Amino acid sequence: MNAEQKSRGMHLRMCRQKKKMTLQALSELTGLSAGFLSKIENGVGNPSINNIQKICYALGITANELMATKTSDELLSTANDHSSYVLRGNERCLIYNFSDMMRFEAVYEGSPHFKINIMTLSGGANEHYNSIHSYDEFGIISKGTMSVELGDGTKYDLVEGDCIMIRAQTPHTVVNTSPEACISSWVEIYEDPNAPKTT
Incomplete structure (x- = not known):
């Protein structure tokens, strides 16, 4: 263990x-x-x-x-509380790394309304990763190419610079479609529990 x-x-x-x-x-x-x-x-x-x-x-x-395996004192939200800062590539908070096929790292978690993560998918693996979230998620492809298929069968082929919004409760599958690593940034967007509800 x-x-x-x-x-x-x-x-x-x-x-x-x-x-x-x-x-x-x-x-x-x-x-x-x-x-x-x-x-x-x-x-x-x-x-x-x-x-x-x-x-x-x-x-x-x-x-x-x-x-996450870090203590609350080590999390990015408290380590840099209320100050401007630079986060170096080697200072990201590792959330998980599955056999170097999929690496997920937190780069910002200091707000109750959103978090920002970096996902790296290894190249040439053609592994499909299924997901569904209780929050909206906005993705930006910064390197490589990626295919995203939504639960209704809609498929998007994304290249560097492309962005995608995946709404809460939407099943989706991502796969790296390039021979090199695909790197993308993902913003988790949370509803304000104090905001007035719209009908």
Whole structure:
């Protein structure tokens, strides 16, 4: 059992218990067996990124919340509180790295309204990553090319400089379509809970 798996398992158990959800209930929502979920919570299961996304969606949390291994004092939101700063490439907060195929890093998390992450997909792998979020997500391709397919079958081929808005609750699949790494920035946009509701 490595430290990352152990930390992820503890976070998963805490999030599930906070929602007052049993392993069986989480199993039914995700389609993953209760035994497999138990292994993850005990730090011995190693879920794929697609299974991580299923778990996060079922719990109503972000992958950042489940995967981050830094303490609250180390998070970007508190390390640079109320000051201008430069964040170097090697100072990003690693959220997860799946076998160097998909790397997800936080670069800004100091606002209750949005977070900014960098996603790097390795080149030539042709791996498909499925996702669905409870928040709107705005993506910008900064290097390489990417294909994004929405749950309704709509497909977009994106190149450097292209942007995409993916609305909350929209299933989508991303894949790197270039031989080199595809690097993109993603803004998670959260509703203001105090904003007046529009009808």
